[in-house]
Amino acid sequence: MLRSTSPQSARAAPGRMLRTAALLGGFTLVSRLLGLARDMGMAWLLGGGATADALVAAMRLPHVLRRLLGEGSLSMTLTAALVRRAHGPAGKNGTGQCGADGTAGQRGRMLRPLAAALALRLGLTLAALTLLGLLAAPLLAALLAPGFSGPEAARVAELLRICLPYLLTAGMAALGMAFLHSMDVFWLPALSPALFNLTMLLFTVAAALGGWPPAQTLALGMLCGGLVQWLAQWLALRCLLSGATSAAGECGPDAVEAEGESIGRAAWRCLAHVPAGLLGAAAPQLAMLAAMGLASGLGQGQVAALYYAERLLELPLGLVGVCLGMASLPSLSRLAAERNFSAVGDQLNAALRWTTLFSLPAAMGLWAVGPDLVDALLRHGAFDARAARETGLALWAYLPGLPAFALNRSLLAGCNALGATRRTAVSAGWAVAATLAAGAVLGHSLPTACSAMGPALAVSLGLWLQTCLLWSGLRRALRDCGQPARAVPWRALFQQALAALAAGVAAWAVLTARAVMVPGGWWGGVWSALALAIAVGLTAWLLCLAALGNEDLAALTGRLRGMK
Incomplete structure (x- = not known):
């Protein structure tokens, strides 16, 4: 019989979520500031011309992979699966001493063989995909930037081959992040993006002082940043699991075997949730990929303008949406595994209200200070007035979608906790389709002076569509679990x-x-x-x-x- 959460524990969950979000917010702030410094260096070295367009196009796919794998989306799906396994029936032995009522050491003893099995299977899959991507680099370059041709397209393919192996490093780092989150260790995963940005900064300085080709150096810096993330996560995880194994009590070598399920089968069951969950979380990044494809046909500098605007958008998104989504996921998954759906609804409602509380003023504040912020941060060296103006327009066009982007993280956490990953995948498909349709319409209707706003506005519309689909899907899922639909707090x-x-x-x-x-x-x-x-x-x-x-x-x- 599943253990029910006590009323005191359920009431304390939002407080724990807020404390965890505050911790994540501090590390995320450090990471975003380092990221801004990195982008300032890139803007100073390359400006907003053809070379910057080629590097941004080549780094776009690895950046998407970094968002999906190295900064929470893949780990979100795997964390929910691991927590459900540790706190549900699969996480208990015959005496019920592992899982929800077990110690961290007992859960660690169960997770250690599962970590090795998942690492082997995920590593081989990602290595095969990386090799395939390296062989198909020219085709990928044509898909990422269909508006490029000739030397510009060849330059994109060359840079893509340098930084594409980041796929393997980011995926393995994400697996380590998922295990750390499932063990309620948040500080190191939150610090991981800062390590990546610090590595990129070192390569930026090397390109500036050593006279190396800036584009190739920055692409190599992305790959090395991924290696640093991978090593940091897995060294910490290895120490934690080793300590947990030695401290474990009565549980056997692995509680999964006690349930009659092999470690290999358990690993594949965890990975089975990844494709749908990853596709659902990928909607913003896929929408931005579509926007880049649309921008590549609008003229020189438009792709770079979208990139710089997106980077400025990342600061409030990381501090609000991503932190609350990551902080709420483990506790939401535990409550769902224990079938305490009333507490799930309460915590999800608190996360959504706090997200709107902070994301709405962030959007309005960036609207007010955006152009001046672009000038102050980026308008140096090769980054001229035209590039600053187009970046400011793209930033303004992204801002209507900022609250939707932030809300999506908590909504995705709720869907993953309830195991409703199919809903997330469907919502992502509609969001990308809406982005492409809106981008095609806006590209022919906006005046030439505002053409930089078209792709970003299309992304905002697509993200709001996904938010509405996720919200309505979660309400239906909670109703199916016996929870009445909650009234929308229109007054608040x-x-x-x-x-x-x-x-x-x-x-x-x-x-x-x-x-x-x-x-x-x-x-x-x-x-x-x-x-x-x-x-x-x-x-x-x-x-x-x-x-x-x-x-x-x-x-x-x-x-x-x-x-x-």
Whole structure:
């Protein structure tokens, strides 16, 4: 019989999720700042011309793989499967002492042979895919950037061959991340992207000081960054599993065998959830791949503009959507395995409300400070005024989809916890189709001066479609589990939207006043104005929420006091 979660434990789950999200947010902030420094170096070295277009096109597929494999999407699916196995019937022996009621050592004793079996099978699969990709590099280059031809297409294929082996390293790092998450170890997976960005920064400095070809050096840096991630995750996992095995109590060598299931079969059962779950989580990256294909036919510099805009978007996404999604997944999976669907609904509702609470002001704040932020961060060296303008337009077009992107992470966590990976795959298919259709329409309807906005706007529309499909699918899944549908908190959403609007208008007013009073400005003035605009916007957001009596702000304040 499955163990039920106590009411006190269920009520404490949102608090634990918030503490974990705060921990992840700190490491993610470090990673995103290092990523911004990396992109500033890339912009300074390559600017927004043909070489930058070729490198961005070549790195696009590895970047998608990094998002899917190395930064949470693959690990999200595997983590849910591992937690269900450790806390459900498969994770208990005949006496019921492993799994939900077992110690971390007992669960580690069960996971160690499973880790070896999964590593062998996933490693061989990824190695075969990598070899196939290297052989088909020219074809992949044509698919990634159909608007390129001649020397530009050949350059993309050359760079793709350098960085494509990142697929193997990122996949193995993701497997280590999944095991660490299933053992409630979050700090090292959160630090892993920072290690990648630090490695890339070292190669950027080497290209600048050593006179090496910048594009080839940065592509090689991506591969080496993946190797660093892989080694860090697996060295830590090996130590944890070795310690857990020596500390294990009464459980046998593996509890899976006690259930009459071989280790190999258990590994394949875990991997069976990967294709659908990975496709569902891949929707934003696939949509951005489609957007790059559309942008490659719009003129020189458009592909690079989309890339730089996406990188600026990653900072709020990493701090809000990704952190809450990762933090909620293990506990959601445990609650679902224990069939405590009421607590699943409560925690998912809290994650979604907190996501909108933070993502809406982030979108409005980037709308206000986006162009100035692009100038301050990127407009140096080869990155000229035209590249800055097109990047700013692409960033504005991405912003309507930022809340949807953030919400998708928690919705995907809920679907994976409930085992509804097929719903995620279907939603991803519709999102990519909508992106392609909207991009084709917008490409012929927008004026030439705003052509950079078309592909990014199409991505925003596709992500909102996926959000609606995931949300409705989760409501149906919870109803099937006996949980009544929860009313949409329209009043709280209206308050959050109004406060976000106040934040954006306040920040915009500060920057507008500075432009009038100090035309032209200087480097220190730009940064001081940005800091003042962000501080004023944040103050306006908090004051507006407090004046409206927002319950989410009051609940968050109470939880922060409890954490203290």
